[in-house]
Amino acid sequence: MKTKLVMLFILIIAEPCFAQERNFRFNPGKVWLDDEHNVINAHGGGMLYHGSTYYWYGEYKQGKTVLPEWATWECYRTEVTGVSCYSSKDLLNWHFEGIVLGAEKTDSLHDLHTSKVVERPKVIYNSKTKKFVMWMHIDSADYSKASAGVAVSDTPTGPFTYLDSFRPNGEMSRDQTLFVDDDGKAYQICSSEDNATMYIHLLTDDYLKPTKTFTRNFEKKYREAPAVFKHHGKYYLLTSGCSGWDPNVADIAVADSMLGEWKSLGNPCIGEEADKTFYGQSTYVQPVIGRPDTYVAMFDRWKKTDLPDSRYIWLPLTFEGDKPKIIWHKDWGF
Numbered sequence: 407m408k409t410k411l412v413m414l415f416i417l418i419i420a421e422p423c424f425a426q427e428r429n430f431r432f433n434p435g436k437v438w439l440d441d442e443h444n445v446i447n448a449h450g451g452g453m454l455y456h457g458s459t460y461y462w463y464g465e466y467k468q469g470k471t472v473l474p475e476w477a478t479w480e481c482y483r484t485e486v487t488g489v490s491c492y493s494s495k496d497l498l499n500w501h502f503e504g505i506v507l508g509a510e511k512t513d514s515l516h517d518l519h520t521s522k523v524v525e526r527p528k529v530i531y532n533s534k535t536k537k538f539v540m541w542m543h544i545d546s547a548d549y550s551k552a553s554a555g556v557a558v559s560d561t562p563t564g565p566f567t568y569l570d571s572f573r574p575n576g577e578m579s580r581d582q583t584l585f586v587d588d589d590g591k592a593y594q595i596c597s598s599e600d601n602a603t604m605y606i607h608l609l610t611d612d613y614l615k616p617t618k619t620f621t622r623n624f625e626k627k628y629r630e631a632p633a634v635f636k637h638h639g640k641y642y643l644l645t646s647g648c649s650g651w652d653p654n655v656a657d658i659a660v661a662d663s664m665l666g667e668w669k670s671l672g673n674p675c676i677g678e679e680a681d682k683t684f685y686g687q688s689t690y691v692q693p694v695i696g697r698p699d700t701y702v703a704m705f706d707r708w709k710k711t712d713l714p715d716s717r718y719i720w721l722p723l724t725f726e727g728d729k730p731k732i733i734w735h736k737d738w739g740f
């Protein structure tokens with residue numbers, strides 16, 4: 407009897423403690439922990455929804471942040487460690503699945519060498535080849551390579567096999583994202599022409615290469631950090647301006663087709679510091695599965711002198727008629 411009472415007491419006391427460990431709210435800008443109490447490390451990230459699970463991929467930033475001796479602009483960097491992956495059923499509670507594409511430690515010529523730049527990884531699933539395909543920004547430390555890299559895996563949690571890097575259709579590619587349309591066609595959207603113009607490349611059926619079909623968008627408007635989603639048959643493209651790790655004003659554009667023509671709707675952000683995107687920079691917009699017309703807009707709040715301590719700003723993206731808006735909330739839930 408006494409043991410039973412002790413057990414009951416432990417259950418009553420312990421249950422709320424376990425319950426408290428789950429996240430029920432988003433707290434933009436705060437330190438976010440995974441289910442093992444480690445700080446979530448997935449910057450410049452993207453999301454894949456597959457088999458009733460959300461997978462969050464991002465830059466795993468670790469170690470000292472340095473400004474190279476030769477720097478002529480604020481190109482603060484950390485050594486490349488790889489691309490991380492987290493999984494979740496509800497977008498709030500995340501489990502670390504590991505580094506799914508690791509850095510290369512010895513071959514200094516390799517694209518994934520620690521001395522290079524590997525940014526903004528995005529993963530899509532190809533239902534024909536049954537492969538998970540990752541595209542990322544591959545660069546030299548001075549950002550002159552301006553290329554896209556591709557890796558593949560049989561599972562969403564990797565390991566991914568790195569294939570190659572190239573300039574899509576011979577043109578530069580830096581900040582980038584991917585989008586798969588309802589008809590299975592996939593696109594890579596990237597800042598090109600030294601970030602002045604945004605290119606949208608239709609991909610081959612296996613999603614591994616660009617086709618020759620591409621468009622030039624926002625000519626000489628210097629937009630980067632692209633994030634695309636589709637709402638009621640129209641395409642939306644959220645971008646930032648070009649000011650390195652420092653925040654600037656966001657823009658959202660709409661089009662009837664992924665290849666354009668894109669029409670700017672202005673800054674969708676509303677609230678304090680909306681003209682600085684709440685000190686964030688866009689990286690992805692994720693539809694909330696099972697909740698029509700509900701989207702989560704994902705931003706990075708970069709801390710340029712200590713990049714691993716950069717934070718995540720996720721906010722609800724809603725519509726007022728046809729106009730998307732992103733309102734600042736310091737605490738919110740579904």
Ligand code: GAL
Nearest residue numbers: 481525581630631649650651
């Ligand atoms: C930003 C870009 C980041 C990173 C940074 C380096 O403009 O969005 O992904 O490349 O520059 O300075």
